[in-house]
Amino acid sequence: MSATVEAPAPHEPRPEAPGFRTPRRDAEALARAGAWARRAPLLPALIFVIAVTQVPFVITIVVSFVNWNSLYPNDIAFGGFDNYVAVFTDPAMRASVVTTVLLTVTVVLVSLVLGLVVALLLDRQFLGRGVVRTIMIAPFLVVPVAAALVWKHALYNPEYGLFNGALNWLFGLFGATAPQPDWITNNPLIAVEAALIWQWTPFMMLILLAGLQSRPLDVIEAARVDGASAWQLFRYMTLPHMRRYLELAALLGSIYIVQNFDAVFTITSGGLGTANLPYTIYQQFFQAHDYGAASAAGVVVVIGTIAIATFALRSVSTLLKEENR
Amino acid sequence: MTAPTLDRPTTAAVATRPRRAPRASSARTSAGRTLGGRVRGGLLGLVAWIVGLAFFAPVAWMVLTSFHSETDAATNPPSIFAPLTLDGYANFFGANSGASPWPPLINSATASVVSTLLVLALALPAAYALSIRPVTKWSDVMFFFLSTKMLPMVAGLLPIYLIASRIGALDSVGLLIVLYTSMNLPIAVWMMRSFLSEIPVEILEAAALDGASLPSIFRRVIIPISGPGLAATALICFIFSWNELLFASVLTSTQAFTAPVFLTSFVTSQGLFLAKVCAAAVAVSFPVLVAGFAAQDKLVQGLSLGAVK
Numbered sequence: 025m026s027a028t029v030e031a032p033a034p035h036e037p038r039p040e041a042p043g044f045r046t047p048r049r050d051a052e053a054l055a056r057a058g059a060w061a062r063r064a065p066l067l068p069a070l071i072f073v074i075a076v077t078q079v080p081f082v083i084t085i086v087v088s089f090v091n092w093n094s095l096y097p098n099d100i101a102f103g104g105f106d107n108y109v110a111v112f113t114d115p116a117m118r119a120s121v122v123t124t125v126l127l128t129v130t131v132v133l134v135s136l137v138l139g140l141v142v143a144l145l146l147d148r149q150f151l152g153r154g155v156v157r158t159i160m161i162a163p164f165l166v167v168p169v170a171a172a173l174v175w176k177h178a179l180y181n182p183e184y185g186l187f188n189g190a191l192n193w194l195f196g197l198f199g200a201t202a203p204q205p206d207w208i209t210n211n212p213l214i215a216v217e218a219a220l221i222w223q224w225t226p227f228m229m230l231i232l233l234a235g236l237q238s239r240p241l242d243v244i245e246a247a248r249v250d251g252a253s254a255w256q257l258f259r260y261m262t263l264p265h266m267r268r269y270l271e272l273a274a275l276l277g278s279i280y281i282v283q284n285f286d287a288v289f290t291i292t293s294g295g296l297g298t299a300n301l302p303y304t305i306y307q308q309f310f311q312a313h314d315y316g317a318a319s320a321a322g323v324v325v326v327i328g329t330i331a332i333a334t335f336a337l338r339s340v341s342t343l344l345k346e347e348n349r
Numbered sequence: 350m351t352a353p354t355l356d357r358p359t360t361a362a363v364a365t366r367p368r369r370a371p372r373a374s375s376a377r378t379s380a381g382r383t384l385g386g387r388v389r390g391g392l393l394g395l396v397a398w399i400v401g402l403a404f405f406a407p408v409a410w411m412v413l414t415s416f417h418s419e420t421d422a423a424t425n426p427p428s429i430f431a432p433l434t435l436d437g438y439a440n441f442f443g444a445n446s447g448a449s450p451w452p453p454l455i456n457s458a459t460a461s462v463v464s465t466l467l468v469l470a471l472a473l474p475a476a477y478a479l480s481i482r483p484v485t486k487w488s489d490v491m492f493f494f495l496s497t498k499m500l501p502m503v504a505g506l507l508p509i510y511l512i513a514s515r516i517g518a519l520d521s522v523g524l525l526i527v528l529y530t531s532m533n534l535p536i537a538v539w540m541m542r543s544f545l546s547e548i549p550v551e552i553l554e555a556a557a558l559d560g561a562s563l564p565s566i567f568r569r570v571i572i573p574i575s576g577p578g579l580a581a582t583a584l585i586c587f588i589f590s591w592n593e594l595l596f597a598s599v600l601t602s603t604q605a606f607t608a609p610v611f612l613t614s615f616v617t618s619q620g621l622f623l624a625k626v627c628a629a630a631v632a633v634s635f636p637v638l639v640a641g642f643a644a645q646d647k648l649v650q651g652l653s654l655g656a657v658k
Contacts, residue, residue, distance in 0.1 A: 062484050065474030069534055070490070072471060076531035077497045083508035142400055150394025156401035158642065162408045165641035167592050169609040170630035173616065174411045177626055184423040184623065186410050193426035222407065230649045234657045272653060283501045285595045290613060302503040306595065315507055322504035329501050 088319035107320035139228025172290035212296035235269030415627035437628030453611035461590035464529035476541035494535040544578030581647030
């Protein structure tokens, strides 16, 4: 990656019309036509994305300032910041903000650390490395709803789930009685987090492994010859090099996990204090029919994501610049 | 599946990326020098296997349970060696109940495939205008695309619902196609741009000098060279569309509901259903697993929007 100093950066933007003034009008027209010829292939995609992603969001912002419950279609009125006040004073809404932060931070951090460990293990030569890498990816490729269903019913179920079954079998070996905890009821948020960590660790691992494999190996080899210990190599060479990859993996992971709906919806149905913002918005919209409040909550999610996204964009932009150096 | 090629660099990186082979051999010699080093290396390999198998275990359990009968699936301790049967799949595909999984599967396939084709058709020209003959502010445009990806989809849910119900587009696969296309377009533009910038500019100039028109440059130069990248882009768009649940469950009801929505609907509170659920999970995940394993070389590049090679 960092080593992909591409061949003579062929795609630098070329200086365009402004610096190219001629008194002759047809030359200017020609330049303008050229600029439009360049833009033309871009426009369909650009217009499509603006129409489908930006326009609805603008409407969301507008609706967030309106008192609008579809059960009372005659009471639609401008409400100022009422909906935002509701979002931040409603205990359920506030709780879901906290849950979203907890869920996202826990899942991202744990799967990042696990992903780094697995990536370090897979960066070495050993028998069957390709096989282990392939089976490691599998959790990420199970359809999220299907994964959540399997965790809920086939693993967590207190009566016949695999976890309690394995405990029973293990304790049975020693003739003891196994504890049979009800995993989801005892620790609902951790249950959701564990299933998500299982799915996202492979994602982190893939990005971090790509980072490890782009290390400048000659420098590391030189340091090793000079007698650097394995820990020193990791601490002073690998970790600094990996910083950007860790950032990128964390930020991309956050963007996806902040929006998670499937796991919360399936494993706990948002109960037992696991309702995150996307689930709460879904509920506001579907059950309470409170369009205004749902929109305000949506805007809050967006503002939260923009905070993360600003960092993400900065991190990705350094990668893009390097690629075009 | 495909033999995973950990070490194959992408075409553009070949010249500059440090080769892996020399280090691998030197690591082997330095590890092989001492007995302690060899034991440590072997142990770490063993740890890697254990961790890999631990992560794979739920998938393996899901597949195994899907081939058990309902009574064997719900025992404690688990009956790993119970006889295998296809009952779970027969159940899922509607042998006993009236609910056939085919309409949702076909809806999912239609929405995913058509939106993926649309994405490719829109993203390829856009990527061209962002890399090979770039518009002036190409990097601003790139970041605009990326920033739309960071807008949580749930924030647009209500207006989309209202607009769709106003124009009578609720519960139609066409609506899902439009939404999935916009959801994947930014990813595809980023990925494809990174693939197109790997095409040596000399080849494009030579083709242009020979008088090839733009469509024929696309057909004869760009598409063949970046073919594997385009395929990977397509697979990743397909996976994201196939997996999508939130929009599908809010915007569809009886006609256009997709496989993930179907999955959430058939878990019942009465009777044994574990084998059936696992069979359904395997059946619905199967296309994604195949696509993902086939694209695993390019998966990193796709998931990181082309930022990591």
